Amino acid sequence: MMHCLVVDDSTVIRKVSRRILEDMGFRVSEAENGEKALITCQSEMPDVVLLDWNMPVMDGYEFLTQVRQMPGGGEPKIIFCTTENDIAHISRALEAGANEYIMKPFDKDIVAAKFQEAGII
Amino acid sequence: MTELDFEFLRGFLKARSGLALTAEKRYLVESRLSPICRRFELETLSQMVTVLKSGRNSGLEKAVVEAMTTNETFFFRDKGPFDLFKDVLLPRYLAARASTRRLRIWCAAASTGQEPYSLAMLLNEASARLAGWHVDIVATDISTEVLEKAKAGLYNQFEVQRGLPIQLLVKYFKQNGDQWQISPQIRAMVDYRPLNLIKEFGHLGTFDIIYCRNVLIYFDKPTKTDVLHRLANTMAPDGALLLGAAETVIGLTEALSPDPVNRGLYAKAASETAAPMRLTAVR
Numbered sequence: 291m292m293h294c295l296v297v298d299d300s301t302v303i304r305k306v307s308r309r310i311l312e313d314m315g316f317r318v319s320e321a322e323n324g325e326k327a328l329i330t331c332q333s334e335m336p337d338v339v340l341l342d343w344n345m346p347v348m349d350g351y352e353f354l355t356q357v358r359q360m361p362g363g364g365e366p367k368i369i370f371c372t373t374e375n376d377i378a379h380i381s382r383a384l385e386a387g388a389n390e391y392i393m394k395p396f397d398k399d400i401v402a403a404k405f406q407e408a409g410i411i
Numbered sequence: 412m413t414e415l416d417f418e419f420l421r422g423f424l425k426a427r428s429g430l431a432l433t434a435e436k437r438y439l440v441e442s443r444l445s446p447i448c449r450r451f452e453l454e455t456l457s458q459m460v461t462v463l464k465s466g467r468n469s470g471l472e473k474a475v476v477e478a479m480t481t482n483e484t485f486f487f488r489d490k491g492p493f494d495l496f497k498d499v500l501l502p503r504y505l506a507a508r509a510s511t512r513r514l515r516i517w518c519a520a521a522s523t524g525q526e527p528y529s530l531a532m533l534l535n536e537a538s539a540r541l542a543g544w545h546v547d548i549v550a551t552d553i554s555t556e557v558l559e560k561a562k563a564g565l566y567n568q569f570e571v572q573r574g575l576p577i578q579l580l581v582k583y584f585k586q587n588g589d590q591w592q593i594s595p596q597i598r599a600m601v602d603y604r605p606l607n608l609i610k611e612f613g614h615l616g617t618f619d620i621i622y623c624r625n626v627l628i629y630f631d632k633p634t635k636t637d638v639l640h641r642l643a644n645t646m647a648p649d650g651a652l653l654l655g656a657a658e659t660v661i662g663l664t665e666a667l668s669p670d671p672v673n674r675g676l677y678a679k680a681a682s683e684t685a686a687p688m689r690l691t692a693v694r
Contacts, residue, residue: 391577400572
């Protein structure tokens with residue numbers, strides 16, 4: 291079973307994401323910011339990360355740049371899932387190594403489509 | 412709506428658009444046509460039927476047909492037909508048409524444009540191999556309303572997130588408030604025309620590749636057969652037809668045969684391609 295780490299400071303978004311991902315057959319873990327997500331990645335690198343941009347302590351962009359430098363950090367498919375819906379943010383994310391980008395609000399169809407685009411499913 | 416009203420609408424829609432409505436689709440007629448009633452200030456569907464029967468309101472007739480048309484589409488829908496275009500069809504025709512450097516593609520039920528624009532983006536991605544080529548993408552639909560949206564190339568956030576890889580969004584779209592507009596360069600690659608598939612379409616010319624996906628499913632068997640025959644007639648002898656995942660030619664026509672390897676891809680049957688060659692030899 292593939293492991294997806296959901297990184298978002300909103301408990302509601304984490305809960306919604308968990309439900310969608312579990313329905314899609316993923317094992318799901320959660321982190322409320324980039325720093326906690328990095329700790330998870332140190333103990334077990336996930337297959338997929340669904341990543342918010344704006345979070346306290348460490349934002350999604352910082353997490354992305356740091357995780358990509360970790361041993362094995364090039365492996366996970368990282369998909370931003372954020373309200374930062376402008377082209378500048380999207381371009382910046384792609385340049386830093388994001389695989390796909392979901393603009394909130396989202397639903398199961400969009401998550402499935404984006405996971406397919408990223409070659410995850 | 413009385414049983415007689417429903418029967419009239421079934422006949423009307425079949426004649427105008429080929430749409431085959433079964434009795435259990437009555438709810439669909441009511442839900443889709445009620446807003447049209449309001450728009451034309453008619454109190455009931457029965458009143459609408461009376462006006463349609465008079466044949467004196469072409470605006471209403473058009474609105475009824477368009478309201479009953481299903482326009483579900485998204486970029487790179489089903490993925491497979493576009494992988495096929497990129498990996499099989501484009502290389503095949505680049506070789507087969509090397510002398511004429513001309514390629515003609517038809518999206519026969521283009522809806523709001525996502526299918527022809529997906530192909531246009533793929534062609535643009537292959538532009539290095541297409542230098543000096545003339546490529547036509549003709550995109551048709553029965554609904555002028557959806558064609559207007561297609562021509563504008565404006566999509567909301569939900570629409571650009573279904574099937575469109577983010578790299579292509581960044582490369583080919585410009586953000587316009589809450590909307591995303593596809594680039595003028597890609598828009599200019601597609602020639603949109605209104606067309607009812609149940610009517611003659613030979614005037615469009617001959618095509619190398621035809622995408623006619625998820626439209627035959629709404630037709631009854633004789634209409635499917637008729638449309639498939641006429642599609643075969645508009646295909647180049649080595650042309651390709653792509654149908655939707657739930658569609659087939661089997662049991663409908665001998666003029667087309669399924670590709671043994673690629674699901675959803677059809678070619679002219681051997682006898683069909685042989686006929687023009689024999690005629691040439693006789694001359």
